[in-house]
Amino acid sequence: MLINKNTIIYGEKVVLVPYEANHVPKYHSWMQSEELLKLTGSERLQLEEEYANQISWRVDENKCTFIILDKNLYITSDHNEIDSMIGDVNLFLNGDNEYTAEIEIMIAEADARGKGFGKESVLMMLRFGIENLLLKEFTAKIGISNSSSLGLFSKLGFEEVSRSDVFQEITLTIFVPGKFIRHFPSVSVSQFYSVTMADQSKLFLLKLLEIPENKVCADCESKDPDWASCTLGVFLCQDCAGIHRSLTTGISRVKSIHLDKWESEQLQVMKQVGNAIAKQKYEEYVPPFYQKPKETDPRVLKMEWIYAKYKRLDFQDPNKQNEYIKDLKEGVLMKRGKENQKYKPRRFVLSRHENTLTYYNKDSASKPKAEISLDSLNAVFVPVKTEQQNGLQITYSDEGSTRCLYVYHHDSKEIVDWFLSIRALKLEWRKIAFPDKHVSDLCEDLTKNFIKEGWLSKKGPRDEPFRKRWFTLDRRKLMYFEGPLNAYAKGEIFIGFKDNNYSVSEGNIDGRTAPGFGFTLKTPERNFYLSADSKQEMEEWIIELTKIIITPLTTQDNKICASMVNKRPHTIYHIMKR
Structure with missing residues (x-):
């Protein structure tokens, strides 16, 4: 009765109200009749048992029980429900088939029989089931006598499908919205019934959310979506729903699961489609190099993913993916200057055959300012620290040091196209270098988001004081800068495996006192005394560093280690310091 607990349905002759505790005594008196017990196939219960049944039905989401009131008596008795009770009508939802339900009716008051009350009550329940619960098939089990x-x-169009001599009952079935629709009274829907729909819609949608694929956002996979597109039939998180609002309503109309009013046709779309079927349609040809956004990814990635799926329909045509794999991709990006820190337009060229990204300070320049091997290149969207919504940070190895470029483009699609083209070409070369590896393995780290970034205080190697530094944890490389947008790090620390004397712990050892909340990163060469402004920030750094330290090195990790410039030649594990 969770489905209909707040529902009253008004017909021409009857009113249907939820079965409440105050109805139990009269209902119990009906069920003392031998005639009714036989007709309904019921057993005689004690009053306490009837109350217990009412309570259990009240919280059962698969039972929809109404008491039938004589409408005329209800009105003339000043809405006294007990005096107006004439029977009950029920829908029992089928847990195995969500489109079907069993219907049963009892007109208990003898003088109320033969007056059309039963027929109208059944029709009202059928209509309620069709329009509010999206049912398609109804079954009635009736005693042979x-x-x-x-x-x-x-008479209402139900047809016999089986007969049981053991149980002495006949099973009848009707499919909707076919035969019975002609039996509806010729009144408008508002005259036929008046019902509070919000709870039914919400419960219906919450039931759909129990389907595993619907438990996450269709676009970023964040958990527990609160929104949905009633045109596309997908469930969404709040962030992705906001992006859907920028699409035309003809493409995607967004509604709140909890707050908005839902029409039966919209609920039908949600039921017929859902995240799983939508994914098959809109993501059929997503290329392996495409980085599908996650919950924590920046808005620009989510937006272009959503536009590509639903507006441009990029993934319904396999040929549309060829634009990312060109021999040459040229264009202008705004690049931040290393010295003056101003953004200026620069020509960039991505070469498939050379496996490089180059850029030129001037259009007329014959030689590039830098030629970057894609093998060492990483690209990460960093809109917050660049204060550019479409800001992209490109890092690469420059004679053993890590060089950082900061670029953006006013057009979100253009910057995402550059990002995806880089990933596509890196995958092309990896396929050549590692022909026996599965594509999914080759795609794992085409580009990699920074694990963590933020301000920390760091103590110098001798008796130097603590100084604020911007730290970036990029895979096993911990870099620290004077500021978030420096071209080069002041130092780079390789984070090795725990068996090689790497560890991280809360507090500063050797009696060191740090401002704020201190922790120590231990390496084979020295201890790094660090401090965060809050305990939470400290704990987050410790957790992320620990995850890396307890993970054995891969072949790629060893390459990163070997590529880092070592200021002290007796070890490869120390830092490069500029």
Whole structure:
């Protein structure tokens, strides 16, 4: 009765109200009748048992139980429900098939029989089931001796599908919205019934959210979506729903699961589609190099992913992916200057054959300012620290040091296209270098988001004081800068495996006192005394560093280690310091 707990349905002759505790005594008195017990196939219960049944039905989401009131008595008795009770009508939802339900009716008051109350009550329940619960098939199980009920359901279009001599009952079925629709009274829907729909819609949608694929956002996979597109039939998180609002309503109309009013047709779309079917349609040809956004990814990635799926329909045509794999991709990006820190337009060229990204300070320049091997290149969207919504940070190895470029483009699609083209070409070369490896393995780290960034205080190697530095944890490389947008790091620390004397712990060892919340990163060469402004920030750094330290090195990790410039030649594990 969770489905109909706040629902009252008004017909021409009857009113249907939820089965409440105050109805139990009269209902119990009906069920003392031998005639009704036989017709309904019920057992006689004690009053306490009837109350217990009412309570259990009240919280059962698969039972929809109404008490039938004589509408005329209800009005003339000043809405006294007990005096107006004449029977009950029920829908029992089928847990195995969500489109079907069993219907049963009892007109208990003898003087209320033969007046059309039963017929109208059944029709009202059928209509309620069709329009609010999206049911398609109804079944009635009626005792063989109950000729009046058999006649009623047969007249309404129900057909016999089976007969049980053991249980002495006949099973009848009707499919909707076919035969019975002609039996509806010729009144408008508002005259036929008045019902509070919000709870039914919400419960219906919450039931759909129990499907595993619907438990996450269709676009970023964040958990527990609160929104949905009633045109596309997908469930969404709040962030992705906001992006869907920028699409035309003809493409995607967004509604709140909890707050908005839903029409039955919209609920039908949600039921027929859902995240799983939508994914098959809109993501059929997503190329392996495409970085599908996650919950924590920046808005620009989510936006272009959503536009590509639903507006441009990029992934319904396999040929559309060829634009990312060109021999040459040229264009102008705004690049931040290393010295003056101003953004200026620079020509960039991505070469498939050379496996490089180059850029030129001037259009007329014959030689590039830098030629970057894609093998060492990483690209990460960093809109917050660049204060550019489409800001992209490109890092690469420059004679053993890590060089950082900061670029953006006003057009979000253009900057994302550059990002994806880099990933596509890196995958092309990896396929050549590692022909026996599975594509999914080759795609794992085409580009990699920074694990963590933020301000920390760091103590110098001798008796130098603590100084604020911007730290970036990029895979096993911990870099620290004077500021978030420096071209080069002041130092780079390789984070090795725990068996090689690497560890991180809360507090500063050797009696060191740090401002704020201190922790120590231990390497084979020295201890790094660091401090965060809050305990939470400290704990987050310790957690992320620990994850790396307890993970054995891969072949790629060893390459990163070997590529880092070592200021002290007796070890490869120390830092490069500028």
